[in-house]
Amino acid sequence: MSIAVSDKNSAVTQKRSIGAVLWDYLTTVDHMKVAHLYLFGGAFFFILGGIEAVIIRIQLLVPENDFVSAGFYNEIITMHGTTMIFLAAMPLLLGMMNAIMPLQIGARDVAFPFLNSLGVWLFILGGIMLNMSWFFGGAPDAGWTAYAPLSTTSPGHGVDFYAVGLQIAGAGTLMSGINFLVTIINMRAPGMTYMRMPLFTWTTFITSILILFAFPALTVGLFLLMFDRMFGSAFFDVALGGNTIIWQHLFWIFGHPEVYILILPVFGLFSEIFSTFSKKRLFGYTSMVFATMLIAFLGFMVWAHHMFTVGMGPIANTIFSVATMAIAIPTGIKIFNWLATMWGGNVKINSAMLWALGFIPSFTIGGMTGIMVATVAADYQYHDTYFVIAHFHYTIVGGTVMGIFAGLHYWWPKIFGRVLNETLGKITFWTFFIGFHMTFFIQHFLGLMGMPRRYWVFLENQGLDTGNFISSLGALFMSIGVIVFIYNAIYVWLKGEKAAADPWDGRTLEWTTASPPEHYNWKQTPLIRGLDCLWIEKTEGNGKMTPAEPLKDIHMPNNTIIPFIMTLGFFISGFGFIYQTENKLWYIALFGGMAIALLAMLVRSLQDDVGHYITKEELKGEAK
Amino acid sequence: MSQDQILNPKSLPNSPEKATLEGKNKFLGLWFFLGGETVLFASLFGSFVALRNSTAGGPSSEELFGLELVFLMTVMLLTSSLTSVYAMYHMKNHDFKKMQLWLGITGLLGIGFLGLEIYEFTHYITEYGFTFRSSAFGSAFYSLVGFHGGHVTFGIVWLIAIMVRNARRGLNLYNAPKFNTFSLYWHYIDVVWVFVFTVVYLMGKVG
């Protein structure tokens, strides 16, 4: 029963061997290290998706360009969308939730550390699986929405990789959702009532509910797609009575909640940033919580607004249209609350705050075009044009990605123990912000002029040339911003000073731990006395939290390699699924992989793993 | 106090399955998991309802289904739910032997159900040529009912595993939550079957 006092810095300070670090991460169940894996994985795929985006914009730089072939273009747009949504945006958010949420509620880890590790490996290997398609005869090419029958009849194995890769990654996400829910309900520190939870924890909670109820619909949709493509079933085969619209429904029953899975967490973290850097309590905390709930609830009622042009009929279209527009109300409440938080506050503008300030107008534009595309009659014009591309990039880039940058600048010290460089941070923001609007604002007009989405070329002299050129130029600026950010991260890692525990004069609990925290987070669980609990202690002159318990032994979970092995099993099995259509020998991989996964599960279930203790004496020994 | 002593107290508390934080977490986690499963099955039911008349010239549900067999299956599965309740009752009274006995009966009923289901499927395939590939109805039927059957199979394997693993050492605070989560899962699978019975078989015969 050894006590791994492996503090996150030891990799640098003690120069542990690469092998030891690798093994540590492969077996870790610590929420902060799992967060690191999510963030590294997410960043990797974000860069990959970014490169794909740049290829798209190069192809559309000039009319009738032949930088890439039509077929390759289809693969690139499909992989760009799929990668960005499932493998970049979501994991980066899950990484921040993993890192920060337990710290905000005063927990030592999440409820199911084992599942946490399993979840991150499923995401990473699922993402690798999807991208393996590049090397095995071509990537999926039916769009990130994979509409049948385009997806069911797409030749080669590309779409198979899509289905299996997302199935694996999606299972991981579902686990995280359950894990966060149970953590927040069962593991809050004494005094941390629901209405004292920081907004980021609240939005993590509600996002997790969305994950829980949205992802299984995707699971089923992907299963049906797999069955049709790999086992000859007829769900989407009209000749045998199948119905292709079922895919669209299942996909969007998942897909619309998914866009709120992407936006709600950043609503939470923006709330924290506005409040911290305005030195004011968040305006309308309660209404923020209820607005989040309302958005989540309505988010499940509106999926068919993606299907107005399918022919559902005027009644259905109207209902979904009105329900969709209703979402603008709680969203508007939030925007005004953020503005009111800054009103009369002692506003300090640094990089994190810049992203937050840039987010408000950007996202508001996305919301406004949202109302426009939600207007059925008009959507017949907008649908499948660049207008929709502009709309959702204003929400996803102007909202989610800016939120991720804001959160990273804000929590970098807590997660990696360094404060990011301000100058570089500002350069990142301005290049990215300007590039973003250059790229996407003009696309509204390209769309209105009739430029369809997902076409690999456009014709000369139809009024589309200048717009596309500007748009591509903007992509260059965004790329520069991202590169500067990466440089910043490496720079502070090598040259930066160790961050203080509370570099921003924060208000919430995460700033009471060391930066980065010990793996048990607190020696003594803190007592929470109100909303913005650290701020309360500061204003009352204590400056630090009162412990809720005497110093005693701390119970921590053990590291384990089983999650990784289990994931490997699913990974191998995935290849079996994909290739058994060609050669029945692949059934060996299919069942062999499954057997590995199930055996790992069995070992997990049968082996007693009761964790270990860090004793009182050891805690005292670590002088602080 | 070591973890071992905590998990094996001299006398077990009233609800041993929820006495530790881990136990509470498992309990709640499983409930949420079942919430997700509900959406999973709802999606499958939705697809089935949309496709249940798409027989592509093959046999329809009226021609295929025999309610006697399905009725027997229903009785077996529902009874197994009841027997798992007995098992949990004995767990709360710390009577390990009786708990194992009732869990064993639960497992046997589950295996019986599964046997009948396999018989049913082979019957459809060999007698009627009604397969997973013959029509959209076939795909939807085997997917929905098969997903349920897969859940039953998983449950049985799970049950056997924890019964064998703990056979010698009896009940403690570490394994009590495991038995409890299993029984919750098992009830859930039974509830889903009630819907399968209604939507697939009854509506298939009547509607």
Ligand code: HEM
């Ligand atoms: C006021 C809020 C919003 C409204 C009213 C709204 C409405 C809509 C509608 C009606 C469409 C379908 C347009 C069409 O295909 O013709 C759409 C597409 C889309 N929206 Fe939104 N939306 C809103 C917010 C968001 C947010 C917050 C996100 C993500 C963070 C988002 C992401 C997307 C995506 C990804 C698509 C395109 C999906 C595709 O076809 O590939 N939307 N939105």
Ligand SMILES: [Cu+2]
């Ligand atoms: Cu939507």
